[in-house]
Amino acid sequence: MARADAQAGWPASIFDPAGPYAGSVTTLSWILIAMSTAVLALVIFAFWAALFGNDRLKKRLGGTRAIWIGGVAFPVVVLTMLLIYGLTLTRNLTTPVPEEAMRVRVTGEMWWWRVAYLDPDGQPYMLDANELHIPVGRPVVLELESSDVIHSFWVPQLSGKLDMVPGRRNIMPIQADRPGVFGGQCAEFCGGAHALMGFVVVAHEPAAFDRLMAQRRAPRPQQAAEGGAALFREKGCAACHRIAGTQANGAAGPDLSHVAARRTLGAGILPNNQGTLMGWIGDSQSIKPGNRMPAYKMLSAQELQQLADYLGQQR
Known part of the structure; x- marks a missing residue:
């Protein structure tokens, strides 16, 4: 931990x-x-x-x-x-930031964060979860929403906290003046796993941020990873999760297009490596009780490793 x-x-x-x-x-x-x-x-x-x-x-x-x-x-x-x-x-x-400011929609879920980077027309062009990347020295407008109960977005080193209310969109500006990793947390009790609902903002120098966004938006060839891609479809993972560039287009759970690049799993509660990923896939309920991903105890150790290998490619 x-x-x-x-x-x-x-x-x-x-x-x-x-x-x-x-x-x-x-x-x-x-x-x-x-x-x-x-x-x-x-x-x-x-x-x-x-x-x-x-x-x-x-x-x-x-x-x-x-x-x-x-x-x-x-x-x-x-x-x-x-x-x-x-x-x-x-x-x-509360002062309006420039219209050309970077805009991101963050939606509170039980108990994780859905992240959508928005284009000038307010349409999502890239999806992520539990992690936000921003450029240093540039204001970022967050559109805060909730899909279930009241949550509250709080990254102490970048701004104050603001509630996320179902049916309402609240606006919060943030800005980082130095590179770094800044932890956040839901600041409104939202259920059993409220204390395990973390968030992270990563601030990059502008040039490094531009390279990261270009890399993530570039088309990526998908590899089978020893049958992991087939298992991902067969076991129903694609019904809840999306991976850009594949037929997996589920929207109920976190987007997994860049899951291997994230610093943590489970919204901040586990380091991200193959072992923790296998454990999370196999029985996330024992790690974060009450989360909406069912346990997959029927999967063998080999199948868990194949799925983890496949997801390990998603950067």
Whole structure:
């Protein structure tokens, strides 16, 4: 599990922003922490004075003037200033980004993430799952949706969190100002495997990002991989999963066109290698209980290896 966490960019620090949208949230967080610490110190002092202070101090703290100042005027003034400053500080979270910005649709599922890269007309041109690749220094608009229950998209180092509500499309801008792997997590309880619903954003230098996208969009010859392709069809995998360039066009489960290139399996809970892939195919329910992929315990070790070899080609 530690390897999966490292591959998925965890632990993700909310105090280490990697872009302008997360930076404003972090600044506001520090201000709130400082203010709450000051209020706590003031309350502790008042409590100490009430117990151990002299009669004059107790009288002043319990007087009408202290109540009006400390209980009414101070909160109203401070909270009003904080509201105005907070809205000003985080206005970039709601400011429209340029129309030419890269757009990606992320759909929350139980319990994984469907990713669709969109063309200028808003149509998907490449699909993925549980992993998003973006260029450094360029704003990216995320169209957040849910296909079942309420989820919440949160990548702490790139932006704040935003709910994904069935029947509604919410818009979130993110941006990375340095290359790296940034972990994310569903931040709204969505069912039994909620805590196992991770996400990862990988930020590349612009030239490297362009090469990656060109490579992934290029036609790829499909190889049989010792009968793995035939098994993929025969065992019903193609009914739920899609692999670009093949007849597999299922839409119920994650797109597997680039599964071998992903850092993790199961939405962030396993490192991605042949052994973990075989285990996931054979009995994903014992790894992530409640997920919508049935166990395939009827498959032999040889069949599992053939399927893993075939999926290992999908980059």
